[in-house]
Amino acid sequence: MSTLFIGLMSGTSVDALDAALVDFSNERVPRLIGEKSHIWLADERQELLALAAGCANEIDRSGRAGQWWSERAAALINELLAEHQLSPSDVRAIGSHGQTLRHRPHSDYPYTLQIGDPCLLAELSGISVVAQFRQRDMAAGGQGAPLVPAFHQAIFAQSERCVVALNLGGIANISVMQPGRGVRGYDTGPASMLLDGWCQRHTSKAYDEDGRWAASGTCHQGLLDALLAMPYFSAPAPKSTGRESFGMSWLERQLVLVGTDIKPEDVQATLLALTATTVADAILREAPSGELILCGGGANNTALCQAIAAKLTHWQCKRSEAYGYPAQAIEAMAFAWLAMRFTQGLSGNVPEVTGARGARVLGGYFPA
Known part of the structure; x- marks a missing residue:
């Protein structure tokens, strides 16, 4: 079974979508094989920031943005694999954080919303995807963050x-x-x-x-x-x-x-x-x-x-x-690690950090 995982992260600064290819054959010392970033184009960044702030017609716009976000992610992954002469079958899974548009852990009905369609990402990349990490922690009473x-x-x-x-x-x-x-x-x-x-x-x-x-x-x-x-x-x-x-x-x-x-x-x-x-x-x-x-x-x-x-x-x-780990790659590596933990049936949250009722295996699985 492959020990290679890819993590994807685009954070609240909305500067870039980062991908990290990580080998977890030694879980105590993960090896970063490669990293690559898609710097958001001005119109892409503007749209993601507008959706995060709240804007007109945001349901349709967020649905559309989630699709092109997934397309950019798949293209980035394909470029990363090509640089290292790897095929999709060499990678066990992608850990995709998505793009946060809302995070309201203190609402009457607490929720967190990340766009980025894991089904489309799995289809376009040919690699199974683990996603919705924060939602699982919140379902257990946690804040869904921080997970790193x-x-x-x-x-x-x-x-x-x-x-x-x-x-x-x-x-x-x-x-x-x-x-x-x-x-x-x-x-x-x-x-x-x-x-x-x-x-x-x-x-x-x-x-x-x-x-x-x-x-x-x-x-x-x-x-x-x-x-x-x-x-x-x-x-x-x-x-x-x-x-x-x-x-x-x-x-x-x-x-x-x-x-x-x-x-x-x-x-x-x-x-x-x-x-x-x-x-x-x-x-x-x-x-x-x-x-x-x-x-x-x-x-x-x-x-x-x-x-x-x-x-x-x-x-x-x-x-x-x-x-040995580039500063920009750490969070993407963390979501590769969370995907690895999911495939092993191991918890990914720290209840004392998020406030969850207990340790949970984080994420949902979307097969290629």
Whole structure:
């Protein structure tokens, strides 16, 4: 039986669809064979962001987007396999996260909605698909997120000291691995989602490269204080969040409440300070020192990573590349791992992290 799995991930920052081809012949040390990304075209990204924010005719538009999302995913997988001279029959399964449009774990009827048709993906790729991971955890009373801490524990945990894996995606989340204890994990708050959104609005660039625009501005303390007053930041874990709570509309409301005219670059500097502060505060509540592993697309934001490191003077900060795993590939690898766990009948969630009633085998199976 093949030990090769492919993971697919496109997160709340909506910058790219990432695919990771992983060999789990040694589950303790997964081997990343290859990775590839489809950078969302401007019109694709605009449509996905509009659907996530809420828009007119969104049922039909989300149905259509789910189909072309699956087509892009299948094409990406075929390119990845061709680069490594592999055929679909060489891969056991695809773990597909899909594209989150809504995540409402605290609703009267809690739900999470990801588009991307696993049936179409299986048909186009010729590979069986495991999907709907978050829904299974929520069915057991969990928040459906975060799901990556279990994978972080599998590849990063040490016996000597505290290790925190920090994923800087659209939302920042941490996985806390203390020697002799179970992993803890939760979303700390917004990261690239607001930074990218504000940058695109005022510079027409999709993101703030290396955080240079933020570095050109000055943090506005009044705005930062208003943003930090959001109750989510002081709420206990388990907790998860998303664009519903920390989208551009939330930022716009805070700007109105502050009531002063703030230069765009100063707002960007303040948003960077918000992420650095909320991440560092969360980590320091867990342990005074340890090793911090930076993952996700935001790990490429030099100014942001420097701001976080400056607040964690007793922490050794490393990128995930120090462990042999590219920062951008970690989450896609995690969903390959979840697909592998599904095929073995093993749980993929951590109840202490998501709040579920117990460990569950996550996902549903869609055969090729």
